Amino acid sequence: MPASTYAKTGRTPLREELVENPYLPYPVRIDDIVVESEDRNLKTFKFVFLNPDEEAKFAYKAGQFAELSIAGVGEIPIGIASSPVEKGFIKFTINKAGLVTSHLHNMKVGDIMGVRGPLGNWYPWETLEGKNILIVGGGFAFTTLRSSIIYLLDPANRKKFKNITVVYGARSPGMLLYKDELIAWEKRDDIDMHITVDGTSDPSWKYNVGFVPPITEQKAPQGDADSYAIVCGPPIMIKFTQPVLEKLGYDHDHIILSLENRMKCGIGMCGRCGIGRELVCKDGPVFTLAQINRTPREY
Amino acid sequence: MKVIKIEKSQWSQGLDNLRDAFRLFGPVIEKGFYDYRELAAGQAPDLSFQNTRLSPKSLVFPQSETMLNYSLDPADPERNIMKEAPKDYAPRAVIGLRPCDAKAMVLVKMNFDTEEYQDPYWLNLYNATTFVGLACDAPCGTCFCTSAGCGPYHEEGLDVLLTDRDDHYLAKALTDKGAQLLEKAGWTQAADADTIIEKAKQAAEAKVTSKIETDGLRAADTMALYNAGFWDDVAFACINCGTCTFSCPTCWCFDIQDEAYRTKGVRMRNWDSCMFPIFTVHTTGHNPRDTKTQRVRQRFMHKLKYFVDKYDQGIMCVGCGRCVRQCPVNIDIRKVSALMNALSVQARCAV
């Protein structure tokens, strides 16, 4: 019988050969570990792929995440902190919190583990070309924003974008991530940096003191049709930043957020990270506020 | 479409012929309940069932399945590196699948076979399996398949549809796979029985009197349904067990876990349920669906609205009625859908 006879039954022939197993992590070696914060709860891990061709397969864009995989322990979804323009390694900054991250914090340079990805969507770089970009970040959610800033400042990319403004805050100076880079960016004239801390007793602190939302209100440029805001931080910061951005004139479809939810598969199959019809792992983690407004806020 | 007549006297011989080429699975009765099991040599499926207690989804989506394995032995140069677990994807045939459960496989496939990713475990088992359906001539009182995009003679997802005609079966080959299975069994007697099957189909459909109301759901505003006032009342009785989700042929959610003993470990997946609080809880303790009402709403919104919006292929329910029959506190998807549907009429999208 010709195959077409069966067209209506829905048992469409499967692809002869399934592509790669999306659950199989690429093996990586821990190449370097940097303690980022004064409470030692944040460490940046630098990984090198054991098989060089897998680094090429792991081609990613700023804003994506990966599942870090430890044999015998489990997996954890983490935003990629390195930037696509950095080659030879990938980096993740990890807050020690649960089972996998606590285990990871006890691992050493040279240890072998796995990375699965890149996963999820990314900040909409195609849309953002030719636009002003305001980046608002708080706490340890600055990781994919670091990836983005490195990407934007790359000589091959910088001219594609208009003004870049960054507001980044942490509880105290010792809790800021990537301090050397922050200071270097602060000195540049092609990026407008506004670093802030909730409070400090350090008399030599020469940057802002205050929460991210009010600092954004004071320092960030007005929004218009040519301007987008990327916001990434703890829920409380996002909550209070939203009205500030509205006041500054950023439309809801010009406010870009990166969401977090409990995840397992990272590829849209296991079902737990759904917010309405959208899956944070696959349809996100990056959404515009306009999109989020149309969906239950179950994150 | 080719129809084969299988005399019941040839039935077990045909099944035996199949055993060379297939592992056979079918309904069997154990302690008063029907479930799908692998059929031992000489064992025939018990086709006198109405429907099985649990759905056959575990045939392609085992409740607990090893995905990857690894060594943790410090002396092993490959330690900590994940390997694909060996699998047996030799051809299988399920004999006696109800059409609702076959349609459910088609819905679940939308989740596991996407443009970007293909789930190898689900798809390889699905691919290895030939589904021989058995039309329902005596549907249960809780069956509402005909209003759930399905029916007692529905062919979607099946390779063969059997109709029981007392002393013989009529077997309609629906795919190449199905035709090959019939041939291998040695069932070759062509029958001109389209009219008989059509009449039996109409008679069976007339027996499905229970309905689910869904006509307004597609056009309804998602947030209006989400914010509806009835969810607390719907959810009050719920004890947040996983019975509805585990017995449902279309529920596909799973958890991934590592289990290690001494120097060996596996990464496995297990069925999971949106009814369980731990399903969504963050490491911080924050839970986006912290309350029972939120979890119950998620189950119904997913099946009756989010899925409808995402795929535009109807609801994520085939009307098998298992959740209705097995819910310990009698939460009934038909009642919930009626509430949602009634609200939908007032809550069309603004656009």
Added chain:
Amino acid sequence: MSTYTDKIRETAQRLLKECKVEMVIGFRKGSQPMMNEPCVVRSPEEVDQLIWDSNCGINLANYLTNRKEKIGIVAKGCDSRNIVTHIVENKIAREQLVIIGVPCLGMIDKRKIAAAADGEILSVTEADGQVMVKTAQATQTFAKSDVLQGNCSVCTHRNPVIHDEMIAEPVPEQTDVDPYADVAEIDAMTPEQRHAFFEELLAPCIRCYACRNACPLCYCPTCFVDESKPQWVGKGQDPADVRTFHFLRAYHCAGRCTDCGACQRACPVGINMRLLTKKLNKDCLELYGWEAGLSTETRPALDDYQPNDPENFIH
């Protein structure tokens, strides 16, 4: 039974009208034969939903955990004992409750009836100790005593042990029953037989946790099976993990279980896990003379030390 329903509605209406309670927890008619749905009514106009018959087996004490409102609750004997346990364990305050006591003549076992019925059941009605089952083929009549839930047939606390209202005169308690005959049978087995027995008993479990969630005692914010730091038990279908769940859950209920049967009733695959809890109930009775949920004044057996406590089981 219809008089029970009338009296429950009347009482609920009065309590709501007089603002004695903010809500009344009871049962409403289910969509399936032999199934009722626990429900809450919050206004006098809604009380007509409430019903009572022999399909009210779910234990309503389960719905009281940590509630803050002033609540009227319909309670048969076992529910009342679990309300007592809830009060003793500080899951609800006595002052929050107006307990509407229902003398109980036992709940019918839908699985027993389904197994005995000739074809699919269309409706089930009851009158005068008889249960009439209508199928497409026939109407069959069973003596209610023959189709009771296992726990109800050996129940010795049918009347509420605590109540503010009673909707009928107390019913006679059963005295000629041996609640632990099935436990004695297992006790008499050799260790090998017992191992095989429990292996078979728990084999069908799908870990949906309906037993745990239907149980009023299982109110832990995070059940041990859901803990990840440390992880006490595997999450798959390994028989060792399945058994660990059931055995540990039973031990968590030691000295607290009222044998209300909610676990067995809720189980979608028909496991009689009551055999586990009943063994512990029997031990508590024999060792400490203790039955759970009879008084708000005494501390539970495992929550209390007496110098003359037996200790010959400690090896």
